[in-house]
Amino acid sequence: MKISVHAVGRMKAGPEKQLADRYFERFAKSGPAVGLEFAGVAEIVEGRAQTANERRREEGQKLQGQLQPGTALFLLDERGKSFSSEDFAGRIGQLRDGGRKALVIAIGGADGHDQPLRDQAELVMSFGLLTWPHQLVRVMLGEQLYRAATILSGHPYHRS
Numbered sequence: 001m002k003i004s005v006h007a008v009g010r011m012k013a014g015p016e017k018q019l020a021d022r023y024f025e026r027f028a029k030s031g032p033a034v035g036l037e038f039a040g041v042a043e044i045v046e047g048r049a050q051t052a053n054e055r056r057r058e059e060g061q062k063l064q065g066q067l068q069p070g071t072a073l074f075l076l077d078e079r080g081k082s083f084s085s086e087d088f089a090g091r092i093g094q095l096r097d098g099g100r101k102a103l104v105i106a107i108g109g110a111d112g113h114d115q116p117l118r119d120q121a122e123l124v125m126s127f128g129l130l131t132w133p134h135q136l137v138r139v140m141l142g143e144q145l146y147r148a149a150t151i152l153s154g155h156p157y158h159r160s
């Protein structure tokens, strides 16, 4: 199953990008052993409209336009559900075992995700109640994807 990350906003060169790239590279290397292929990070240009609602809609529609039919969608959102790393890995494993071809995990922009996107998501997942900047969320997601691959393969990186 292909996994890609869609993120509203650019990540400039710097320490956050280096760290995010390091985890995505680790995931890309460890994923194939457990049937997961990292398909990269797609950046979505931030909405330019006047209101937050319109910007969210603009960004949501761009993301919708990038989704292939049958792709599973997970959203990251501080108001979502909290998971343990084992549960997160388990959800990915379930999709893979159910024959899904692709999963997109989306990080929102400064105004968060549009409602139609939330309604369509199979999972709205929180990294806790605190609001994090999208750059740090990208780093944390990269690490959790790498961790998920190690959990699914039984690699000792993850110790519960």
Ligand SMILES: C[S@@+](CC[C@H](N)C(=O)[O-])C[C@H]1O[C@@H](n2cnc3c(N)ncnc32)[C@H](O)[C@@H]1O
Residues within 6 Å of the ligand: 075, 076, 077, 078, 079, 106, 107, 108, 109, 110, 111, 112, 113, 125, 126, 127, 128, 129, 130, 131, 132, 133, 134, 137
């Ligand atoms: C700066 S936050 C935007 C917060 C925005 N005010 C909102 O209501 O969603 C940018 C993105 O980072 C992600 N994010 C920030 N904190 C998060 C958390 N605790 N858990 C999961 N995702 C988070 C979400 O995808 C969010 O859309």
